[in-house]
Amino acid sequence: MQRVNPIRTLTSYNTAWLRQDLPAGLSVFLVALPLCLGIALASGAPLFSGLVAGVIGGIVVGLFSGSEISVSGPAAGLAVIVADAIAKVGSYETFLVAVVLAGAMQLVLGLIKAGRFSSFFPDSVIKGMLVAIGLVIILKQIPHALGRDNDYEGEFEFQQLADGENTISEIYRAIETASTGAVVISGVSLAFLIFWERTAGRSTRMFFKNFPAALVVVFVGIALNEFFRVSVPAWYLGDTAHQHMVQIPTITAGQSLFSIFDFPDFTILSQLPIYTIAATIAVVASLETLLNLEASDRLDPGKRVSSTNQELIAQGIGNMFSGLVGGLPITSVVVRTSANVYGGAKTRISAIIHGVFLLLAVFLGGPLLNLVPLSCLAAVLIMVGYKLAKPTIFKNIYREGWSQFVPFIVTVSGIIFTDLLKGIALGTVVGILYVLYTNFQSTFRIIREGHKVTIEFTKDLYFLSKPQLKEALGSLQPGDEVLIDGSKASFIDHDIYTMLTSFSETAAMQGIRYELRDVVLTPRTRTKKRDLSIIE
Template sequence: MKQVSPFQTLTQYKSSYFKQDFPASLSVFLVAMPLCLGIALASGAPLFSGLVAGMIGGIVVGLLSGSEISVSGPAAGLAVIVADAITKIGSYEAFLVAVVLAGLIQLILGLIKAGRFSSFFPDSVIKGMLVAIGIVIILKQIPHALGRDNDYEGEFEFQQLADGENTISEIYRAIETASTGAVIISFVSIVFLIAWERTAGRSTRAFFKNFPAALVVVIIGVGLNEFFRVAVPSWYLGDTAHQHMVQIPTIAVGKSLFSIFDFPDFSVLGNLKVYGIAATIAIVASLETLLNLEASDRLDSGKRISSTSQELVAQGVGNMLSGLIGGLPVTSVVVRTSANVYGGARTRISTVLHGFFLMVAVFLGGPLLNYIPLSCLAAVLIMVGYKLAKPAIFKKTYRDGWSQFVPFIVTVAGIVFTDLLIGIALGSVVGIVYVLITNFQSTFKMTRDGHKVTIEFEKDLYFLSKPQLKEALGSLQPGDTVLIDGTKAPFIDHDIFNILHDYSDIAKVQGIDYELKNVVLNRRKGNMRLAQG
């Protein structure tokens, strides 16, 4: 396994990769398009701002990224922060200044190699994050598949902002108000995707492996909806102005193509609130990016190791540019990355192409793309979610032991019932506790042969081993001959050292022959050795 280089990818790119990167980019584009719009809507920002961020995340961050398969764009996890920041600072143009500054902070973090801190997250937590996101995708897309589109696309928090429902109650409402047309479209789409994938796995024909199934699903969805319009009007989901469809805003007649861009108001640089907002965005966006990068490496079939610091540089440049032309903050996003991987992407070219497709959609294809029903895109996302959260993953993690399964399941539950960052925090705390418990379970070995007792240290001893050690010393009996052997413990905590030293007085009173061998506070520093005997 080796770290990837963006420049090496471009210079050594093989035309054979394009057969996989191109269809993958179309799949990511179809998934990213409604997410960009939904997150912009939830953020209280102009709809075009989400698409602008998607273009920047694809083209700019994609080219500079430290990962071959990671896909960046506006993130649902920042929606609440963005909405609150716009309100506090007074205007979207002022908020864009904070986005530019956040990008500058990320650029600096990347240059000082701060990305290495991502390695501190337990593996079980990263695995739990992927599974949880898969579950959330399925739960959040079920209402869209049933024709209830009250909540915006890209919403991942349990408590929903758009309609006051939560993930579970939204599904209940969707069942109550299910649209026959949406159900048929999503059902047919899911069946088609399953059949296509099975055919691709068994067939020797390259067509099924290289042609994007998501694109065919979109064509099916549009075709069925247009059929309903003519044959069964009550099942028809609407047209380009209806909430059940993709709704890319169109450029007003007589307006320049560049009218979609907003520009930062740098007159607010004297406002201290801008800097606080910028720091918050930089920290949260960087944290989400690093977590998602760890997850993307796990998904990468090529087993490549991404450069986390290079990714922070890429995100910094991307956010600076996004803020300068009116886009939302960008981060690496697991949903789009997963769609990229399962679409068969080999290199970053897939990510870059999806950014170009978003650009074409904004400038040229909006009216046509607005005929796509959200229910068929929900089917695509449900399949992505299933691949992330297969039952086999739960079984394998359970077999790995409680130290892996408990942090994993806590992470899953935390993300599903709160949000991404809270779930990760809960899982990490539990994971660290299990690491500590595991580490201090076998710090020493106690053996007894009649009245001859040996307590041999197996590794460094820290204060967390105090209860075990006190229990072992408390089990000693009058007449015992005891040897405490610290040869294998280069470091002994001060509390442990004091317990062992103080017990020599207790041993004399109780008639215990007590000997310390190579027991030191810190052998590496060579200080405070307690002589044998």
């Protein structure tokens, strides 16, 4: 597998790859735009802070990233932490100091190679995370597709902050209050996406393969909504305070460029709470990034191996920049990364392009992009969610056995009904427990041929194997000739060793011939043989 080298990618970039990276970057931009704004709104921060974080996540983190396809930006998982932190320190400018400090901490984590901890998450949990995110995207976008935009874009928690609903009840409310105009726009957009993808798969025409379907859907959504404004006003989505539309803050004439940015207030550096907040952001952001990086490697068609330590360094640099110019904390984000992969991205240039488009949107494209209905962007995200959570994925993992399927389904359920980090934690715990259980269930095997019984240890025996082994000894019958073969175990727990040697007396009383072979207490006595034979 190819190890990612950011410098090599940039210096040896083949401009022919732009045919894939440019459309992918544009697709990610269209997905990321409402998410940046929504997460800023949920965080209680200025709307521009989400766009600033998106720009830096694309351009700065994209330049230094340890992955070719990962895309970074403000993350929904940090929204609650950010909102609480702003309330504690009293102002957004003060909170920005914590973002800068968190970035410095992440930089240190990358330099000391803390990225290796990502390998401790079971594969079944990472697969479950991808599928769960796909399902959450679909569930969360259904209300937007139906015209109910009470909750912010980018919300991932089951219990919703904005309106007190949860994921399921929000869908029910959306069905009750469905907007005909939104339903038509999202339905037509979804049909366009399906048609475009199938045509691109079968057609030899490069237009369908290279031109981003998401951009077509945006034009279709704008055109339909403007048609409704003229011909069917009741279906028009732009009259209710524009809540059904993308809402980019616009720069008014005569407004200073620097007036739209917020800058950190470093006078807070003498107070301990700011360091606690920074450490919390650094830990949570790093954890989300490492998890998403593991997931992105599984999505990467090129099967490249990302550098987790380089990614932590990139995230640290990005968060320091973001905090210095008024942006939210940044992490690698699966939603953006998924859109990037399914958009056909070849290299990190697509992430950088998406950041450039966000930058242009802030200064040039506000009036046009504010005409985009959220319902057509919901269709784009629903397609991304479906690709992450196809039914065949469930079938394939089920066929791999319960040891993979149980942690997988627990992770999926945990993320859907709680949030990302809690679901991952639950799935990881179950995965580890299941691995321990299955391992200790298979530490030995019993071979019976009439009254000849061999209990063969297949691996090391720890304390947790004691109940199963005790049950096996208890099932022996008078007249059995029993051999306990420990030749394949380099370690035998003291309690298990004591139980095996003590059973010789029980065997003699029950008329069982009992022999221990290569059963030793510690690896250092491995050369010794202990043979106990008791004959009735």
